[in-house]
Amino acid sequence: MIEVPTVTEDDLFGPDNLPYGVFSADGGPRRIGVRYGNHVLDLGGAAAVLDGPHRRHAALLAAPVLNPLMAAGRPVWTEVRAAVRSWLTDPGTLRLLAGRGLLPRLDDPGRPLTLHLPFEVADYVDFYASEHHAATVGRIFRPEAEPLTPNWKHLPIGYHGRAGTVVVSGTPVIRPHGQHRAPDAAAPGFGPSRRLDIEAEVGFVVGTPSPLGEPVGMAAARDHLFGVCLLNDWSARDLQAWEYRPLGPFLGKSFATSVSAWVTPLDALDGARTAPPPRSHPLLPYLDDTGGEEWGLDLRLEVLLNGQRLSGPPFAAMYWTAAQQLAHLTVNGASLRTGDLFASGTVSGPGPHERGCLLEMTWGGRDPVRLPDGTERVFLEDGDEVTLTAWAPAGAGRRIGLGEVTGRVEPARTPRSS
Amino acid sequence: MIEVPTVTEDDLFGPDNLPYGVFSADGGPRRIGVRYGNHVLDLGGAAAVLDGPHRRHAALLAAPVLNPLMAAGRPVWTEVRAAVRSWLTDPGTLRLLAGRGLLPRLDDPGRPLTLHLPFEVADYVDFYASEHHAATVGRIFRPEAEPLTPNWKHLPIGYHGRAGTVVVSGTPVIRPHGQHRAPDAAAPGFGPSRRLDIEAEVGFVVGTPSPLGEPVGMAAARDHLFGVCLLNDWSARDLQAWEYRPLGPFLGKSFATSVSAWVTPLDALDGARTAPPPRSHPLLPYLDDTGGEEWGLDLRLEVLLNGQRLSGPPFAAMYWTAAQQLAHLTVNGASLRTGDLFASGTVSGPGPHERGCLLEMTWGGRDPVRLPDGTERVFLEDGDEVTLTAWAPAGAGRRIGLGEVTGRVEPARTPRSS
Structure with missing residues (x-):
């Protein structure tokens, strides 16, 4: 039948x-x-x-x-x-x-x-576009300093990640080994990460390429952006904390980045367009989006741990938009290739139940989160399954769904002798 | 005939x-x-x-x-x-x-x-493996602090760069636009980089791939490494200085990375193998190369500006070897793909005429370098042509050459209105 x-x-x-x-x-x-x-x-x-x-x-x-x-x-x-x-x-x-x-x-x-995996990833860039996330992380790690670095409100901070380890939803995530150093230790130790975390993000997928030497302005973003996926930028916080000075995250991120199996066309999100948050600092012309096309997106994310709701990060709260990120990424003349993927950075809203990673939810691992069934977590345990979902308004009271991204943590493997 | x-x-x-x-x-x-x-x-x-x-x-x-x-x-x-x-x-x-x-x-x-371009680049990673370079840069930028960050002697620091803008020797390099902030300015300015620099590096090209979740130990490096190229990691120091906190270099590097048109097979460099510098700190087992295969390489680089010799960086002085970099890159389970390219970072020796970038040669732009013909440079000017060459001993008093990498700086282009 x-x-x-x-x-x-x-x-x-x-x-x-x-x-x-x-x-x-x-x-x-x-x-x-x-x-x-x-x-x-x-x-x-x-x-x-x-x-x-x-x-x-x-x-x-x-x-x-x-x-x-x-x-x-x-x-x-x-x-x-x-x-x-x-x-x-x-x-x-x-x-x-x-x-x-x-x-x-x-x-x-x-x-x-x-x-x-629905597309071959060319270059993968990860931004840091949530003011709430960046400020909270700053308060946790550098309590004595200003929460945001001086550049944060002037440019969308980003860095390149590992394209070869972008995997499709459902791929198991093996707990990574690496170096970490206890605060009072003289030398680093080595072993499986003890602070394995998630980052709930939204990824933007480049379709139309651009030549070397020709910046892509915000007005051209719609011509280049094919669609949107959900993305979990798995993070080993202990590896990251030890390695990241002065050149940024490396092995703390490069072991796996999961993307949803479905790419939502940009056109399907027209009903979700909204104004981004008010800009507290004047922007240079190539990033100034006041009065232009609204590139904020009202995507309502949900983070689930073993089927239980952990949080609901609001994408509409993101300070920097995809159009600004694309304009910044290419303003130095860098070319775009079909399959370039750039992610928003952790999506976090202002509220305690709107945070997109355990680092924030637990205030750096200090305060465990309690799940509806009474279990507690600081960071991820072996066997934990994390799922990100999202929906967006589609006009006339209707909604559309973004494909979920899910992954289960597998125990660290015993390393072979080198 | x-x-x-x-x-x-x-x-x-x-x-x-x-x-x-x-x-x-x-x-x-x-x-x-x-x-x-x-x-x-x-x-x-x-x-x-x-x-x-x-x-x-x-x-x-x-x-x-x-x-x-x-x-x-x-x-x-x-x-x-x-x-x-x-x-x-x-x-x-x-x-x-x-x-x-x-x-x-x-x-x-x-x-x-x-x-x-002889191979399709999969992921591009840039290391920071010269102690002389890292310490000099530390002294220039952070004179009040220890020259090396605490992690430097424990792991080969690296970060991902942009694979899509790796270009072959001879490709013109367009001076990039970007944000930079003067020390006394309240807000950043925008325009062509005023501190355009080179980084003389050696690149290692991965042939044999490896699966996700399986680290590649130092003993397996020879099976995975296809060959070696010369690499110029063009750097806009003013863009980099403003953007790099807290997630590392991005637009200051991503506009172009030049590689030589010739990839020297690893086997051709057997006569150049040498012991790396003595290790001042004990290394974790996956990086400990004492008593193992010698992965230091006696490559003699030469940096030419408009045909005149600027310096002669000795690759044998590099603290971290390619085998250690490969072991570190994969110790968290990250997979390798055919075409992965990882570069050494700027090659600098201890002497004043052994430095691999203008930032070091001019002490952060303070002291101009004088060329044999009497002209002076602080950073690169439009029209400047930079060429890196190298040779290596091949046993029995013979030498082999590495293919040169060259590039000429073109003036910044007037940006189109966004």
């Missing part, structure tokens, strides 16, 4: 959303998929079956990864998105696609689908 | 060297080349013409980039290198290859060759 998807108005993955991913079934080839309710549209398969102008893009849609579609640019993204929407909202076409087996269920126990 | 290469015993690119690159002629396809004297062997072409066990690797050798050969692993590298050496040192084979047009001159004005 053919199952035709039924998607109700309050479904988080209805026709206003249509995120892209990459899936395979039964060990078969990887295919681009579009999530619709609890089903996945086989995009390349659908494009081959249906007539229309999208046929010009058949090769992009039949690729095993999103990069060729991402590289094709905004006019193609718009055209493909409109075509998919028209197919899924036309009952006859929907039945036809379901009948051809091009709309499998995501959770069919008889034929489980595997979701893969 | 066919020109058969004649390579004398003192040629820096003789049969003991045989570095790999990628070239094209007349806008034709990219081909892997092996440098021999002042000629380039067309590797894929030669492999197709000659019989032998190398035929099994024909696809790797005919690729337009080194990555497939790099991924094939050490036994294949050894086999291919031995085959190329046997071809080039056999007069009959050499004549045959020259006769087929498979040994073009590098500098034939009638048929100029273009040298390309």
Whole structure:
């Protein structure tokens, strides 16, 4: 029996959303998929079956990864998105696609689908865009000093991370080994991290590349940004604290960064646009967004630990926007490549239940958090599973969902002798 | 008339060297080349013409980039290198290859060759492995504090850079714009960098990948490291000084990193192996190289500005070795990909004429350097051309050359309105 998807108005993955991913079934080839309710549209398969102008893009849609579609640019993204929407909202076409087996269920126990890393990551940059997060971390680590460094309100601080260890949601995270030094110790020790943490973040995925030497201004951000994912920037706080002076985080971050299997098109978030927080310092022209397009995004994140709610960080509270980050990243002439990923930094709001990492929630490990079932945590324990989810308003009282990102902590492995 | 290469015993690119690159002629396809004297062997072409066990690797050798050969692993590298050496040192084979047009001159004005970025860069990491450099920079920037941070002697400090802006030798370097703040200013200014600098470095290129979660110990370094290049990590000191707290360098480095067009196989440097400097602090077992394979490398670098010698940094003085850097980079379980590039950090020796960057040579811009022709520099001026070269002992009194890396500074471009 053919199952035709039924998607109700309050479904988080209805026709206003249509995120892209990459899936395979039964060990078969990887295919681009579009999530619709609890089903996945086989995009390349659908494009081959249906007539229309999208046929010009058949090769992009039949690729095993999103990069060729991402590289094709905004006019193609718009055209493909409109075509998919028209197919899924036309009952006859929907039945036809379901009948051809091009709309499998995501959770069919008889034929489980595997979701893969949806795009090849080129460069990965991590920003530090939440004032609440940066100020709290400053108070924890440098209680004697100003919470924010002098540059914080003048530029979106960021650094490059390891692209090769960006993994898809569901990939286990092995507790890393590394050097850490106790406050009173003369020399560092070595062993599994004892302060393993999460960072709830939002990632922005670059589609259209840009040439070396040509900055991409804020007004061009929409042409370059393909979409948005959720991201967990796993962090070993003890490794990070010992290594980060003077050149920044390295092994404390590079062991794993998890991204959601679904990339939400930027266009699906038009209903979530909002003004960013008021700017307390005047900005240089290339970052000054007063009076321009509103690049704040009203995404409501939720952090779950073993299925229990830890916090609800509000993305709308972020000081620096994706457009400002893109403008800053390229103002020195750095080029963009298709697949560049830049993340927001930990999303934290002003309230105690709006923090995006355990470092903040526990005030540097001092105050355990208590979960609804009564268990307590300071940092992550082996076996802990962390899930980030989010939704966004989509206009007319509707909402869309962002694909979740989840990962379970596996115990540290005994190192082989070198 | 066919020109058969004649390579004398003192040629820096003789049969003991045989570095790999990628070239094209007349806008034709990219081909892997092996440098021999002042000629380039067309590797894929030669492999197709000659019989032998190398035929099994024909696809790797005919690729337009080194990555497939790099991924094939050490036994294949050894086999291919031995085959190329046997071809080039056999007069009959050499004549045959020259006769087929498979040994073009590098500098034939009638048929100029273009040298390309020889490998696709996966992740780029920059270390900070010269004690002399780190201590001098510490003294310049933090005169009131200890020159080295407390972690410096316990781990090779490093950070991720931008892989997408690694460019091949000869690519012009456009002076970057960015934020900088004068010491007495209340707010940052914006404009072209006024403190544009070089960093003379050596880059190590990863061939064999490694899986997530499995550290690569020092004893396995030889199996993973394909070769060595020269690298200029162009640096805008004014951008860097303002942005780098607390997460490290970003735009001050990400506008361009130049690498030589030739990658010297690790095996060609066996004659340059030497003991690293004595370790002043005991090292954790995964970094302890006392009594093991000697990973110091006696490379003699030379820094030229507009053809005039600026300095001669000795690579043998580097405190941390490539094997230690690889072990550290992966000790947290981070995976390696083919094409990962990690650089040594600025190579500086103890003497005043052994420094690898203008920041050190001019003591932070205070004392101009005087060139042999009488001109002076504090930082780089528009039109300046910087070239790094190096040679290494190859046993029996012979030497091998590392391919040069060169770049000319172009004036900043007027930014487009955002």
